[in-house]
Amino acid sequence: MSRCLILLGVILMIPGLLWGVTMLDIEADRLEKNQAVVEASGNVVVTGEDMNLTCDYLLYDTATGDLWATGDCRLKDPKGEINASTIQYNQTRSDAHIENGSIF
Numbered sequence: 001m002s003r004c005l006i007l008l009g010v011i012l013m014i015p016g017l018l019w020g021v022t023m024l025d026i027e028a029d030r031l032e033k034n035q036a037v038v039e040a041s042g043n044v045v046v047t048g049e050d051m052n053l054t055c056d057y058l059l060y061d062t063a064t065g066d067l068w069a070t071g072d073c074r075l076k077d078p079k080g081e082i083n084a085s086t087i088q089y090n091q092t093r094s095d096a097h098i099e100n101g102s103i104f
Helices: 001-017
Strands: 024-029 032-036 037-047 052-063 068-078 080-090 095-103
Touching: 037 068, 052 080, 068 095
Parallel strands: none
Antiparallel strands: 024 037, 032 037, 037 052, 052 068, 068 080, 080 095
16 A cells, blocks of 8 residues: 555656646545546545645646645645635645635
């Protein structure tokens, strides 16, 4: 299992090395990658250079930098902290759309 996580981490770093996208480290009970989309569920923790996200379920499009998180979401970045049931976040633009939540 740890070899799969290491391999997934290396795969996720390749676009950043080629195109300058900030890479994210994703840990979860279950991880799957289908082309440019990573799906994670169960105790999801996403860390990046300037952000930290925890949630129950995550879809991450590595090509666009879009994250869709649901279930007890908490996002921290330099602009503040968001707690919500659903967060749509773009890593490149650092903008977010939330449902049933609050921004600090």
